Amino acid sequence: MDEQPETTQENIPISIITPLIYVGVTLSLFILFSIIYRRKRVENLSHMQPIFKTNYNSEIYNELKAKNDDPSIKKENKVHEKVLKAALLRKAVESIRRSMKLKEFESSFNKLYQLGLIGDDFYKQYEIQIKYQELEIKEIVQEVESYKKGWVQTFFPLAQEICFNEALRRRLKATDERSEVLTELWDLKT
Template sequence: MDWLTLVVPFAYLGVLIGCLATFSSLYRRRKAAKAASLEPWFPPHLQRDIYHSLLHLDQQQQNEKKTRVPETVLKAALLRRAAEDIKRVMAIREQKQALALLLQRGSVGDELWQRFLRAEKEMEDEVRDVVAEANSYAPNWGQVIFQSAREMDANATYRARMEEYQATVAEERAWWDKKRASIQEGFMKELDAEKERPATAASTATNTTSTTSDDDAVLVEAEKEGTSSPAPGKKKKKGKK
């Protein structure tokens, strides 16, 4: 009887633990399947696929004793892969805080948050993989590969902007030529107007001078006539004396 009283509780615990383990296993499998079926956060990593293709081709040619892929090509592909990783890591850092706030407010669902967490985990694995690949080419290159990739990406962005500006040079030059021609035309009109002003002023002064001369001549003639014939009043005064 003592054994039976001990076996029953242990059997109950065993069944309970087995049920919980089964439920947990099924739940994890279902969660993993659901996570696998979720849409990826980022588009396909083209640079990573290119690097893996080149690496596989290099190993295949090595086994067949053919000309291998140059190491410089593999390093360049790895740098481009690291540059794309930098863009994605920066995007995750910028979006994480805003997405967490929206999740707390209930504006987004758990499915979107699970997609983001999976993308974050994938990028962590990707960064570690890139560092390991870089160290396989040169010691301690993994510590500076992302800095080199950032500089390379900055140079590419600068060249793209310069090409964009160069494409608009002809249009801007035509606009400036047209504007300069309009400004020059305006200046020429002002110069012609200034040249016409002295001629008009001179003709006006000539007319004024001639009019003044005529008036002076009339006044002089009037004074002469006044001196030749004395006034009648003065004659009467002389007679009285």
């Protein structure tokens, strides 16, 4: 019979400080990783180009509003409230137009993304633009309510009507231009 040597285990006393140090180092590394990861994400998002060009109507309204809110400007030099309301209406019209464009192309973007024809960056840019437009509409609602309570019910239908009229005007203009080009082509052939 083979005799196996007896093995004895040595108990090494471990201080309570050792697991606490381990947990502390692990948490510190996790927090450091999280901070670095978020900074990189924010940096990448800040370098993304927006889908739409600059919203000049929004900039104009914000400048007029800032001018009125500036306490150093005299009362007679402040912008009239009707001008501010008109600028807010123009801002709302542009915001509605952009929101409608994004919703119009939503199925196309989703399909292209599912097929892998557009990259993650572009799709993320599209999603950010949707969220931005939603925030802008909420901001406009708050501004409208600050002028007059309950004005939102008449303000947004008016803004939508203006938006639809401008779209119709653009289409008619494009049709007229196309008609002129086709007429010139027809005249050249005859």
